[in-house]
Amino acid sequence: MPPLLPCVETLSLVDHHCHSVVDGDLDRSEFESLLTEAEAPGPLGGTLFDSAIGFAVRRWCAPVLDLPPHASPEDYLARRADLGAAEVNRRFLQAAGAEALCLDTGFAPGAVLPLAEMGALAGATAHEIVRLEQVAEEVAAVGPGAAGFAEAFRERLRERTASAVGLKSIAAYRVGLALPGERPGDAEVTAAAGRWLASIEAGAAPRLADPTLQSFLVWCGVDRGLPIQFHVGYGDADVDLHRCDPLLLTDLIRAVEPTGTPIMLLHNYPFHRHAGYLAQVFPHVFVDVGLATHNVGHRAPALIAETLELAPYGKFLFSSDAFGLAELYHLGSLLFRQGLSDHLRTGLDDGVWTEEDAARIARLAGGENARRVYGLEQR
Template sequence: MAGTGPGPVREALDALPLVDHHCHGAVTADLDRAEFESLLTEGAAWPGVSPFDSPVGLALRRHCAPLLGLERHAPADDYLARRAELGWQEVNRRFLGAARAETFCVDTGYAPHPVTSPADLAEAAGATAHEVVRLESVAESVAARGVAAGRYAAAFRAAAEEAVRRPGVVAVKSVAAYRTGFDLDPARPTYAEVTRAAALWFVRGGRLTDPVLMRHLLWTAVALGVPLQLHAGFGDSDLRLHRADPALLTDWLRLTVGTVPVLLLHCWPYQRQAAYLATVFEHVHLDVGLALHYVGPGRAGAVLAEAMEITPFRKLLYSSDAYGVAEFHHLGALSFRHGLAGLLQERVDADDMSHADAVRIAAWTGRDNARRLYGLPVSDPGRD
């Protein structure tokens, strides 16, 4: 795409401290090749098919290798050897700092590996961090305590309310897209429906996957009074992608108008559907995190372009959705800056917008929209 090189808009974006409104921790251990490769993909590192031989692998070797003191495009073996030589603490410090984020909003509900806490992430990056509470984890903790089925609804509501009162919590999140998909009955379930479903779940055990209880979770989230993040689109093999299309939420969104901000995360390949929802519903917002580091800086503009075709500029946010390897915190930020700068500079060059408009849109998307929605501190009120 034209306009991705250095220019006035790129300079403004490079200087902008970002708010990464949805990410995860970075691993707190040194990784061997198999462990590292497993974290480079939402799929699997199959025999003979290395994630280094993919778009994200190329982007990593091109844009992350120099931060380890290597030449661009360094071979994978050299990259891994240098990473091991530096150790995980130094690797995390370099990549988290390079992301140049002033704030991270960290989902703490997914941690199959030992990862940094929000405070640890902030310290390594020289930034601040806040917590995003994953509601499925709260529900499963309530079930694990042995509550009676008839008490589940009240117990989950109380536990969720307690969780959002913790210092530093700014939002809640649901992974309904993974557990049931979005093709749910949009109506609020009755107490009797929730009780029957809870009784069956407690007998069956396992993760929360019941559609009635997922509906109850989403309606409870609305009542908590904090922003609600919803994973949409791209994810790992647990997902059924066609059921993660955010357009399937249309009826539920219609019923929840006037409640809390709903933030559609990631969205690819449904960024256009998400853009439509953000255009017609006041409380809907979106990002295209996760996809950006997987396509890399060279193609990030194409994903962003579709997300921005009709989206109001106060509705688009930045996230990395980085998990595990700190390279993704850096690569997500770099892809976002390159992609958005290219799009905006192209429009400035075509006289479709002024330079001042482009800089304002960049600041809104990269930082200020998140500040406003999550009630984050604003050091420069004139920019929000």
């Protein structure tokens, strides 16, 4: 890869969407399971080290562990085990070079580090993103009854977001993104809550997957006025990808626009051009390429360039969407820097912008956009 432009290399990033990392040592199968969005990498497919992200780990993560680039998977995992989880996490979180983390605390299947410890290890300020579905499931566990669900949710959301900087919706995983533009009425919410709570009482898992309730959660988030992140596109096998195109959110985006509540479209691959369009035509819509960046490995520069064909530079944010492996923080940062630098260098070579313009664009994407949208300077 070509050297980074100085204005990109020195950026102190704001990671506007990320998760915690595991705090214990991992064997090979556990490590590889965190390299993929699949529930488990099956033996018929071979090893995840034979993929774009696997080669990225060997090339770019090995030196952080004092190994040569392209170290074998066996040597890499042995060195990782020798150092131990605490040191591995510290090295990669520090290497990412983020000054602030906006951490989604709603996904923690296992032993992961708490918010404050993540910030301390990264040398960054850590802010919380509250997942709407998690709050609803907390409320359901208390048993408010169908008639009391809506108000109980609003009250719990106010409590949970007292110091949060944003909200997150995983409607894409639960019902798809074709959410209506209309706010559901009280009777509709009560009826839907009744069906959901009854299913829980009958022994079903408290997994909220009702379109009316998903819409209700989002509108409660709009009322809070905090930026609302939406998972879009690429994810694990629990999503139906054809229902995760951000264009399906158009009615909702249009309805939310008068409120001014920012809509943050996360990841977006393979719909990143669609997301760029929405960011261009709606003033309150913002985009990143999130977890796709490290998953496509050396193709990250092409992904970033395609997203920026339409997305205004004031609407594009950095996100690692790292989860589980601290390596993903480092890869997300490194590949984002490389992609942004390549894009800016091409513009400089073609006379599209000046060096001063390029430096300003780098600052916007690297952190200024996130600080403005999430109000981080006031935190």
